[in-house]
Amino acid sequence: MFVLGAGGHGFNGGDILFQLIMFLLLMFLLRKYAFGPLMGVMKQREEHIANEIEQAEKHHQEAKKLAEEQRELMKKSRQEAQALIEEARKLGEEQKEQIIQAARQEAERLKEAAKKEIAQEKEQAMAALRQQVASLSVLIASKVIEKELSEQDQAKLISEYIQEVGESR
Amino acid sequence: MHHEAPLYTLFGLTFNLANVLMITVTSVIVFVIAVLATRNLAMKPTGMQNFLEWVMDFVKGIIKSNMDWKTGGRFHMLGMTLIMYIFVANMLGLPFSVVIDNKLWWKSPTADPVVTLTLATMVVALSHYYGIKLNGFKEYAKGFVSPMPILFPLKIIEEFANTLTLGLRLYGNIFAGEILLALLAGSLATGVGGTIAAIIPTIAWQGFSIFVGAIQAFIFTMLTMVYMAHKVSHDH
Numbered sequence: 001m002f003v004l005g006a007g008g009h010g011f012n013g014g015d016i017l018f019q020l021i022m023f024l025l026l027m028f029l030l031r032k033y034a035f036g037p038l039m040g041v042m043k044q045r046e047e048h049i050a051n052e053i054e055q056a057e058k059h060h061q062e063a064k065k066l067a068e069e070q071r072e073l074m075k076k077s078r079q080e081a082q083a084l085i086e087e088a089r090k091l092g093e094e095q096k097e098q099i100i101q102a103a104r105q106e107a108e109r110l111k112e113a114a115k116k117e118i119a120q121e122k123e124q125a126m127a128a129l130r131q132q133v134a135s136l137s138v139l140i141a142s143k144v145i146e147k148e149l150s151e152q153d154q155a156k157l158i159s160e161y162i163q164e165v166g167e168s169r
Numbered sequence: 170m171h172h173e174a175p176l177y178t179l180f181g182l183t184f185n186l187a188n189v190l191m192i193t194v195t196s197v198i199v200f201v202i203a204v205l206a207t208r209n210l211a212m213k214p215t216g217m218q219n220f221l222e223w224v225m226d227f228v229k230g231i232i233k234s235n236m237d238w239k240t241g242g243r244f245h246m247l248g249m250t251l252i253m254y255i256f257v258a259n260m261l262g263l264p265f266s267v268v269i270d271n272k273l274w275w276k277s278p279t280a281d282p283v284v285t286l287t288l289a290t291m292v293v294a295l296s297h298y299y300g301i302k303l304n305g306f307k308e309y310a311k312g313f314v315s316p317m318p319i320l321f322p323l324k325i326i327e328e329f330a331n332t333l334t335l336g337l338r339l340y341g342n343i344f345a346g347e348i349l350l351a352l353l354a355g356s357l358a359t360g361v362g363g364t365i366a367a368i369i370p371t372i373a374w375q376g377f378s379i380f381v382g383a384i385q386a387f388i389f390t391m392l393t394m395v396y397m398a399h400k401v402s403h404d405h
Binding site for chain 1: 181185245250253254278
């Protein structure tokens with residue numbers, strides 16, 4: 001027995017040819033219908049993944065930039081707010097000052113007016129007093145005169161008075 | 170343990186019809202597996218596509234360990250076809266063999282030296298072809314006389330030795346496995362006691378044969394790429 005299988009039967013040229021043709025055919029068919037498309041998909045996936053990574057990196061970069069911008073904006077707005085508060089405080093201070101000033105002036109004015117009024121009142125009172133005194137003194141005088149004035153004198157006085165009135169006309 | 174081969178002569182060529190049958194069956198199975206696995210290709214692979222992509226990457230790894238991918242990429246299809254074809258071929262003879270009229274019909278096609286040597290010769294011939302194609306004839310011829318011209322006869326012998334060992338290693342492993350399986354199933358399993366005694370070693374040997382078949386498919390593909398790299402690489 002010849003262990004190499006084909007031994008003793010002559011040369012198996014047909015098998016060789018058949019095996020060769022079948023193998024090449026199989027390789028061709030596999031490439032066309034199975035491995036070719038599979039390789040395509042694998043390559044596509046590779047590209048897809050590379051793309052995705054690139055995209056992700058880009059997004060990351062963008063996000064970073066946005067965050068930076070946001071931070072900048074935040075900082076700016078905080079500064080602005082600070083400035084606004086400062087300004088408001090200053091304004092308030094000013095207003096306070098003004099109000100106090102105004103109040104003080106008002107008070108001064110009121111005081112002045114009150115003083116003036118007091119003086120006027122006093123004047124008036126004085127005037128009234130004076131008048132009173134005058135009329136009282138006249139009254140007293142007239143009472144006194146009434147007692148000592150004779151009829152003659154009285155007539156004389158009246159006439160004088162009338163004359164005076166006529167003159168003044 | 171010797172069965173006749175169903176021979177048939179056509180146009181002066183002798184065909185072993187068992188080989189023809191088994192080669193066809195193997196090719197069809199490989200093709201069907203590959204097509205079924207890649208029928209619904211998706212960016213997110215599932216099931217069979219995952220498996221086939223793993224095989225692709227596996228073969229890619231084999232090639233990459235021998236040469237750079239720019240040169241080796243063209244051998245990807247060859248490697249894929251080789252590894253799947255030889256693996257399936259090795260597996261076919263394991264579950265059973267069919268003998269009709271003392272003629273062996275169902276076996277591993279790789280249990281025939283004609284088949285394995287054909288594959289080996291094809292691989293070596295392809296390595297020569299690509300050696301000339303990629304490096305030019307001068308570089309290719311220089312390979313036979315480097316590093317010393319005195320090595321020329323050895324280099325010639327090496328080519329034939331490569332072919333023979335590549336083919337016969339595969340054949341030997343698979344044929345031996347099938348012979349032992351046939352012995353266990355056919356000779357030991359006579360009568361009830363023999364059958365019971367044969368069960369465990371048969372299962373064990375079948376398991377081992379699956380391992381051997383897978384390893385041999387890997388080795389064949391690996392050596393193919395080694396020989397290819399030897400011919401197409403620039404640095405010697």
